[in-house]
Amino acid sequence: MGRYVARRLLQMIPVFLGTTLLIFLMVYTLPGDPVRGLFGDKGVDPATLARLRHEKGLDLPILQQYWNYMTGIVLHFDFGDQIASGRPVTDVLGDAFPVTLRLAGMAFVIEIVVGISLGTIAGLRAGRLTDNVVLVFTLLIISIPVFVLGFIIKAVFAFQLDWISPNVSGEAKWSELLAPAIVLGSLSLAYVARLTRTTMAENLRSDYMRTAIAKGLPKRRIVGVHLMRNSLIPVITFLGTDLGALMGGAVVTEGLFNVKGIGGTIYESIQKREGTTLVGLVTILVLVYLLMSLIVDLLYAVLDPRIRYA
């Protein structure tokens, strides 16, 4: 177990280096210069431009820039400064992450609670009306693009019924985040429900279930312990990677509801060619992904003791 974790952690190092280098190279190959962007439409004073580029180290070869940046992160936990505003990237991340974390967390909870309950209900009544209703419902959600769903929710609940405010304010209160969280979580929710339903329906027919029923165990125990534990392994796998996706993939939802989180920051950094900000963000997202998949792998053993780690 300990060795397994250590090995997994060591594996993170090449992944971490590879992804950051890739992002760095990708931003570098995009046409357009972040410093030039500061001057806008009206032409540039070449001397000031050259001076600014030099000051930010942007006139160095790309690999040297990458080296400088990575040593800064690893040795001093220094993510560099944003090119335009001059703010430390850690500040920018510190502003954006808590908001997105809350949004993703809420979406995640909605996704788990609603998704697993729907899946369980459908799985236990496979082939019957409830199952079909859930099927249609999930199909509908999967097929509606996120921005359409966002518009519908805004139009109905904000403009027609006036229950919620259409956009999230600067404070990003929990109540304001509910609507975007529903939109963000809905797609994954449908997948969770479907995954749960299928594995449940399958496991219902398995030998250990028949044995459990034959032993005369109460229904609660059969479903809650025997069925659930075995059925949730694929669901947990999905959920683990999904948390990462929720945090990174919120570009559309955050833009739609004016949430000042990671999604918008990523979008803006790409547009302004803010390589350092982007790499900082992605670095943290990569860490989230790696940690989540580690936790998922470790959870397998809890759910199914037959799984052992060498």
Add this chain to the structure above:
Amino acid sequence: MRGAKSAKWVAGAAIIALAATACGGGDDDADKSKGGSKGAVNADGIFSVEVGEPQNPLQPANTMESNGSIVTDSIFSQLVDYDPAGKLEMINAESVDTKDSKLWTVKLKKDWKFHDGTPVTAESYIKAWNWAANIKNNQTNASWFGDIKGFSDVHPEDAKAKPKSDAMSGLKKVDDYTFTIELNSPLPYFSYKLGYTVFSPLPESFYADPKAAGEKPVGNGAYKFVSWDHKKQIKVVRNDDYKGADKAKNGGVIFKNYTTLETAYEDLKSGNVDVLRQIGPKDLPVYRSDLGDRAVDKPYSSIQTIAVAFYTKQFKNIDPKVLQGLSMGIDRDTITKTVLQGTREPATGWVAQGVLGYQKDAAGDVTKYDPAKAKKLIKEGGGVPGNKISIQFNADGGHKEWVEAVCNSIKQSTGVACTTDSKADFQADTNARDAKEVKSLYRSGWVLDYPVNANFISDLFRTGAAGNQGDFSNKGLDAEIKKADSAASLDASVAAYQKIEKELVNYMPSIPLWYYKVNAGYSEKVQNVDYAQDGDPILTKIEVKK
């Protein structure tokens, strides 16, 4: 049994579909015909304005884009300002005088103070300008001080060279409240430039830590800075000690950060933000009926053109007649009405409205749609090389639709093949322009820096001007611009530039398309909302209702 099941699903689907469509038309009647009436005013009321996150720290000489400049303009006052007709007004200056347009004497009002209580003196200006012009401080707007004598000493052209001096020799203090500015050469409209944010004074505390001062600016303007919650909002409150004529009629402003214009518009409708600077393309067709008389539709001093890449093989030795022909092949009236939904006004010259020296129909009939004449002119000029043009634009700026329309219009009326050359975003677009890689034509625009017609001619078409990215060059025109710049008086200079504008039609340095308009709106909470020549709302005049 099966039938019953499917009936249930159909009913369910129908409800969702209804909910989705019902929203389309319903939300406009709620707000209709409410605003506009004048109510009792709360002089200490605070209202909010839609902005984006400022790109740079809030240092006056470093702020060029609109999100930052609307904030710095509220915190800093300059020596002068303009009225809506483009006439000069004294703000922090008692007087700005000159005899020869080369040596300017500025007298300051004596009772002005910065927000930290220190007095605004001649030194506050001289030191600030020297600091901003110095290449060591990397201010993006440093080149604005280029007219002043000694600029090249503090800002050498070679980026590696060390500045020879820390101060421009053209700036001299006479006494605490008087200083003189000596220019390299006479410039009759120099006093107009002084209203630009770059020429703000800075308090002594600024120099201790310019970076921190950019986060927490201390100015001399109508509003005092309170807080900057990055990417969320910036708050300023009225400066009660303000001595300027443009004292705020409200308690303060919150600059609220929005990522898209659409979300801002939704918030305006639900009362979460009070003043917009712009309406997104999606809402333009409905905003007038949504907002009633709170909808704003007003021209401002800004022009859209199609610029020519004169460095290309295609246009290197082009006969201006060809460009005149292309210009006459564009149906500006129809495009502004349909594609742009009335948000632009067809241009009739190169100088935008609202600036000193604007004249109607300066371009003659070159901007009028006439397919027959267009074809004739192009033929007379020897035709478009390759009989094919392309128009470059940035796809992230909402230009795609009208560029396509212009292209189609040219194609139909003149038979010249026209394609659009889309660059992914503004960065890629400017990149291609700077690297002189534009293949044929490109979309271009200009918003005024100071309300004199020279700004739309000298800064765009003079050989080597920063705004002249298409490398247009004409010796005769350069000489005339030089002559206009050395005219004896402002009026003479403006008149000279008016003459030049009338002649531009013989050179066709660019194809004028249309003037921009402010299409914006405001909430029921505020009144007296007006917009200045640069398209920004005039914050100090806005009143908050009780």
